[in-house]
Amino acid sequence: MTRYLVRRILATPLLLLGVATVAFFLSNVVRGDPLASILPERQMDNPAAVAAAKARWGLDRPLPERYVVYLGNLAEGDLGTSFRTKRPVSRDLLERLPATLELVVAAMLFGSVVGTGLGVVAAHFRNGVIDHGARFIALIGSSVPVFWSGLLALYLFSVELSWAPGPGRLDPALPRPDGPTGFYTIDALLAGNWAVFSSALAHLALPAIMLGWAVLGIISRIVRASMLDVLGQDYILTARSKGASTVRILVRHALRNAMVPALTIIGFSFAYLITGAILTETVFSWPGIGSYAVDAARSLDHPAIIGVTLIGALAFLIANLLTDIAYVFANPRIHLD
Amino acid sequence: MTDRVAPRPWRLALPSMGGGWPLVLGLLVVGFWVTVAATVSLWPLDDPLQMVAKRLQPPSAAHLLGTDALGRDVLSRTLHGATFSIAIAIVVVVAAAAIGIFLGAIAGFFGGILGGAIMRLVDVTLAFPPILLAMAVAATLGPGLENAAIAMILVWWPLYARLMRAQVLEVREREHVEAAVAAGAGPFRVLFKHVLPLCFTPVLINATMDFGQVVLLAASLSFIGLGATPPTPEWGAMISEGAKQFYHWWIALGPGLAILTVVLGFNFVGDGLRDLLDPQTD
Numbered sequence: 001m002t003r004y005l006v007r008r009i010l011a012t013p014l015l016l017l018g019v020a021t022v023a024f025f026l027s028n029v030v031r032g033d034p035l036a037s038i039l040p041e042r043q044m045d046n047p048a049a050v051a052a053a054k055a056r057w058g059l060d061r062p063l064p065e066r067y068v069v070y071l072g073n074l075a076e077g078d079l080g081t082s083f084r085t086k087r088p089v090s091r092d093l094l095e096r097l098p099a100t101l102e103l104v105v106a107a108m109l110f111g112s113v114v115g116t117g118l119g120v121v122a123a124h125f126r127n128g129v130i131d132h133g134a135r136f137i138a139l140i141g142s143s144v145p146v147f148w149s150g151l152l153a154l155y156l157f158s159v160e161l162s163w164a165p166g167p168g169r170l171d172p173a174l175p176r177p178d179g180p181t182g183f184y185t186i187d188a189l190l191a192g193n194w195a196v197f198s199s200a201l202a203h204l205a206l207p208a209i210m211l212g213w214a215v216l217g218i219i220s221r222i223v224r225a226s227m228l229d230v231l232g233q234d235y236i237l238t239a240r241s242k243g244a245s246t247v248r249i250l251v252r253h254a255l256r257n258a259m260v261p262a263l264t265i266i267g268f269s270f271a272y273l274i275t276g277a278i279l280t281e282t283v284f285s286w287p288g289i290g291s292y293a294v295d296a297a298r299s300l301d302h303p304a305i306i307g308v309t310l311i312g313a314l315a316f317l318i319a320n321l322l323t324d325i326a327y328v329f330a331n332p333r334i335h336l337d
Numbered sequence: 338m339t340d341r342v343a344p345r346p347w348r349l350a351l352p353s354m355g356g357g358w359p360l361v362l363g364l365l366v367v368g369f370w371v372t373v374a375a376t377v378s379l380w381p382l383d384d385p386l387q388m389v390a391k392r393l394q395p396p397s398a399a400h401l402l403g404t405d406a407l408g409r410d411v412l413s414r415t416l417h418g419a420t421f422s423i424a425i426a427i428v429v430v431v432a433a434a435a436i437g438i439f440l441g442a443i444a445g446f447f448g449g450i451l452g453g454a455i456m457r458l459v460d461v462t463l464a465f466p467p468i469l470l471a472m473a474v475a476a477t478l479g480p481g482l483e484n485a486a487i488a489m490i491l492v493w494w495p496l497y498a499r500l501m502r503a504q505v506l507e508v509r510e511r512e513h514v515e516a517a518v519a520a521g522a523g524p525f526r527v528l529f530k531h532v533l534p535l536c537f538t539p540v541l542i543n544a545t546m547d548f549g550q551v552v553l554l555a556a557s558l559s560f561i562g563l564g565a566t567p568p569t570p571e572w573g574a575m576i577s578e579g580a581k582q583f584y585h586w587w588i589a590l591g592p593g594l595a596i597l598t599v600v601l602g603f604n605f606v607g608d609g610l611r612d613l614l615d616p617q618t619d
Contacts, residue, residue, distance in 0.1 A: 015460060015461060018460070018461030018464065019465065021461075022462075022465075022470075026473055026474065026477045027477070030477050030478070031477060139601070140597075143549065143553075143597060143600040143601045143604060144596075144600075145556055145557065145573075145576070145593060145596045145600075147560050147576060147580075148592075148593035148596065148597075149593075151576065151583075151589055151593075152586065152590075152593070155583065155586045159583075271466055271467070274466040274468070274469070275557070278469075278472075279560065282561070283580065293469070294561050296476075297472050297563055298561065298562040300479075302476065302477070305472060305476045306473055308469065309465065309469045309470065309472070309473040312466045313464050313465045313466065313470075316464065316465065316466045
């Protein structure tokens with residue numbers, strides 16, 4: 001078991017090298033003129049800019065040497081300069097990271113709390129109306145295009161019903177909270193600014209719910225399945241015969257054990273969250289990495305789109321590794337190798 | 338790397354009924370959309386590319402789903418969109434499955450340096466979040482449905498390769514293969530006659546289950562602006578136009594419902610087929 005984990009951890013840098021190689025291949029080989037992946041078109045006839053870019057990325061040298069230069073730049077955290085924002089891609093991404101994290105964490109919280117509750121209730125009322133309803137919600141959540149459901153929800157709740165504010169992270173009239181986390185809700189709380197906090201929370205709620213829906217579906221089904229498994233065991237019967245209340249049995253006795261399989265799907269939900277965040281941020285004008293990626297793709301901003309892809313792959317690899325580790329620790333009897 | 342394939346969430350959501358009603362319902366829905374895709378040019382519909390009424394009209398008896406920003410009939414555009422979505426799903430799944438089955442069989446049966454190289458390529462491709470790799474490839478190749486299809490094939494084949502390799506590795510060890518080798522059959526005869534025929538079913542079931550996901554990814558790429566380009570009546574691109582006309586909700590309604598029903602339909606069919614053909618997996 002430990003051997004499997006060590007092998008997984010050792011493979012991660014190699015996979016990263018592979019990921020960087022794919023990125024190099026996309027920006028230097030597939031595109032006929034690699035200069036076009038580094039310099040915006042308008043800069044192409046500026047000899048000073050061309051010479052600087054060639055020197056920085058070693059474009060006048062042969063391909064294998066360029067590959068080494070490319071890897072060296074990546075290792076220093078240099079992802080190139082965005083055509084659109086004219087700033088280093090790494091700086092753009094760092095600036096937008098907190099917005100994406102805030103959305104993803106809120107979506108994950110919503111998805112796991114509501115999903116777990118729904119799973120427990122569905123298992124208790126097995127094959128009843130609530131169970132079928134939960135199944136329906138889960139099924140729609142994993143089949144609906146999130147860029148469409150988000151759009152409809154935004155129209156319904158902010159235009160028709162006025163329950164939710166419009167797109168964005170904050171009421172434009174309010175000052176941006178300045179704090180250590182970059183999460184508007186938490187920074188406003190730390191500063192004790194209630195007006196900013198409630199506006200930030202109201203703006204966060206709808207996109208987080210729409211994004212968390214897909215995760216909610218997965219978690220509720222897994223919790224339901226493992227609750228049914230656990231509820232059939234002897235110790236539950238013992239607890240019942242001792243006269244413990246239904247809620248106590250469900251939450252204290254059954255859910256504790258049933259949560260284990262659900263905990264191990266972090267990495268798997270993460271793939272959904274990345275896909276969903278890209279599209280949800282676009283619909284809700286959320287100033288995170290996802291909407292940055294889409295803006296980059298729409299304007300064929302090559303350094304930016306490759307930069308986001310590299311960072312996304314890095315996050316994905318780490319999440320998958322953590323999932324595997326959680327998997328091993330949660331199920332010591334399972335052998336993966 | 339593990340050969341653990343990501344669970345599919347809707348599998349957990351569907352009741353297992355040995356094919357049963359999900360399969361029938363899924364076949365009806367998918368059948369409807371495939372029929373629409375194949376015959377839509379024969380239907381008495383408005384031209385999907387021409388202005389046929391006033392711009393931005395809400396749904397009415399003449400235009401059941403209203404008209405868009407260029408006065409085109411949304412219902413007609415939605416139905417015409419089936420052609421692109423169904424075609425791209427078929428092309429992507431068939432091409433990705435063919436590539437994945439071929440390379441996975443080589444990797445599993447012959448192994449060695451070639452097999453190792455194939456599997457490392459699989460590992461690296463699967464290290465990317467699918468939508469990001471598809472976006473990067475599509476943006477590199479340039480917008481357009483063909484390039485989006487190429488990007489999706491590149492993202493998808495490793496799943497089938499990994500599955501096929503695992504199958505081949507398992508079947509290769511069975512006794513009838515040993516018997517064939519002992520009887521003097523050459524490696525290619527063993528591979529094609531005795532191993533491959535037993536490996537296809539799980540890969541094909543997975544391929545069926547992936548049609549819906551491919552429709553979803555294709556629409557997402559078009560929504561972002563990397564797939565179909567205007568004025569093509571593709572569902573993702575239509576929702577993107579609807580997002581620009583935010584207060585005219587009906588523009589995005591038809592294409593969104595179309596994607597939802599197609600994806601649900603394919604998920605039901607794939608799940609029913611799995612229960613029918615491969616009952617031992619659960």
